[in-house]
Amino acid sequence: MYNKLMLTADPTPAHRILEQVYGYKTFRDQQEIIINTLINGQDALVLMPTGGGKSLCYQLPSLARDGVGVVISPLIALMQDQVDAMLQLGVKAAYLNSSQSAEQQRDIEQQLKANQLDLLYIAPERLVQDRTLQLLLSVPVALFAIDEAHCVSQWGHDFRSDYLSLSLLYDRFPCVPRIALTATADQRTRQEIVQRLQLDNARQFVSGFDRPNIRYAITAKTNARKQLLAFLSSRRDEAGIIYCLSRTKVEETAAWLSAQGFVALPYHAGLPAELRQHHQSRFLRDDNIIIVATIAFGMGIDKPDVRFVAHLDLPKSIEAYYQETGRAGRDGEPAEAWMVYGLQDVMRLQQMQAKSTATDQFKRVERHKLDAMLGLCEITSCRRELLLHYFDDKSEVRCGNCDNCQIPPETWEATEAAQKLLSCVYRTGQRFGAVHLIDVLRGSENEKIKQFNHQSLSTYGIGKALNDAQWRSVIRQLVVRGLLRVDVEGYGALQLTELCRPVLKGEQSLQLRKEDFSTVSNKKSRNKTVVKPENEALWDALKACRKALSDERDVPPYVIFHDKTLHEMLEYRPMSRMELLTISGVGESKLDKYGSVFIEVICSHAEAINE
Secondary structure, eight states: OOOGGGGTTOSOHHHHHIIIIIOOSSOOTTHHHHHHHHHTTOOEEEEOOTTSOHHHHHHHHHHHSSSEEEEEOSOHHHHHHHHHHHHHTTOOEEEEOTTSOHHHHHHHHHHHHTTOOSEEEEOHHHHTSHHHHHHHHTSOEEEEEEOSGGGGOTTSTTOOGGGGGGGHHHHHOTTSOEEEEESOOOHHHHHHHHHHTTOTTOEEEEOOOOOTTEEEEEEEOSSHHHHHHHHHTTOTTSEEEEEOSSHHHHHHHHHHHHHTTOOEEEEOTTSOHHHHHHHHHHHHHSSSOEEEEOTTSOTTOOOTTEEEEEESSOOSSHHHHHHHHTTSOTTSSOEEEEEEEOHHHHHHHHHHHHHOOSOHHHHHHHHHHHHHHHHHHHOSSOHHHHHHHHTTOOOSSOOSOBHHHHSOOOEEEOHHHHHHHHHHHHHTTSOOOHHHHHHHHTTOOOHHHHHTTGGGSTTTTTTTTSOHHHHHHHHHHHHHTTSEEEETTTTTEEEEOGGGHHHHTTSSOOEEEOOOOSOOOOOOOTTOOOOOGGGHHHHHHHHHHHHHHHHHHTSOHHHHOOHHHHHHHHHHOOOSHHHHHTSTTOOHHHHHHHHHHHHHHHHHHHHHHHO
């Protein structure tokens, strides 16, 4: 068991804890300076991409400082997994929330009073209760860590009103350092975090937003299920997350994927809590599980080997998209962020904004965020460059790891087609949606055309050169560019805007993206770590050993060891405790718990080869 007293005479406690507890030799990026800032009693605001090692920035100072580190986490369901991971490292950790019995809560409180805890995970609504505050005021507190700090922003996509009360930490615990952490915050959100949490004197650390191992790909929605199946056809042995906008679509997609032979589980806020927890547990602990979910799933998910995140519907903002796609590839290995979207997605989100009871200022911000998201979808240059620019980050060169970089999209001279469409919108009275306008342009003879006598219009039948899918692409791109708007209160009717006038009059030409409506490529992620055929037997044995241990302890396999640690075992074949201790991710606690078992697996494999 880790003991803080071991560190009293050590001039570099941070490095000693890193090696003894976590099994790592060096810090990553800005981790060391952030950790020392907290150890020295200063506040910090940390923006670090998912998978960048944020949790170490508050866990390690909690071990180095006197008292308990209090971690404020927004999701009760995830605390158990976070505590389990700490216990495997030999850290005295616990959580305090409403899922526990009164007896369990009293036991945790007694451990806290007896100074027996290094880390305590707690939800914001419990923290601000008088009873909890009095309890914490009676014990030494090493620091307060406010995880997912963007939840304090009323402009953000994950706003939690409970976070607004966390400003009291500044008043009630003035001598205790605080660290606010997030992976998703633009400049406006960062300023709001500082203001609402009273972190004016905090040192700010922005590690950059780039996740170079994630490949971004966005394509027009034609047949979403067919496109998804093509994307997944070569990924049957991978874990992933599929996001949908509605609960109904989540359940229907999960059922359909299950019928296609995938292990797909639904997750949304409308399911019973026990079922949600069961599905989340299976996703974390079993291999090759696909979770089909609404945005209710994912915050704080630590599963490192999620190989893809797919979106079947358009997210409301780049912040939401970045956070959701960031759940892929936390282990640094290649991962995919894949999305299909169409005009209906745009109309649905605009309708949701129009029906909102929020203030006009909030609605303007929401419209700006949606416009930025649409811009990311329609851009013909590097997607990563735009994504980073949105967060005030920079990319000096094209990334080479997004669909636009790898296969630069073609554009076409669309001025004439746009003029035909805009004229048709005008001549039909700006009262009809995309389906009817396409019917007019292509010269359909259905009853609705005859009902409104639209066969007599000059635009009737002038668009036969383009098929339905191509016209939908033109309409979507004109809506995104602001030449058309959707009348969200008029059943989705398309209307002209002032921006369309130069195009309609022939004063401005228009280049649009040329859509590829063929089936999407099945190409797998580049540079994916592949186990050589001669190593497969040992690799399978190491994974089986890890799975048996995780099942025995009722924790996810990555809590025992990450894949990266198993790959190092595969490469270096450690056959003694000292050799195993040199493997990244093997600390003293895990060496004592699991070292002999893994050494036995490696030695047995070597003996089998030599016989």
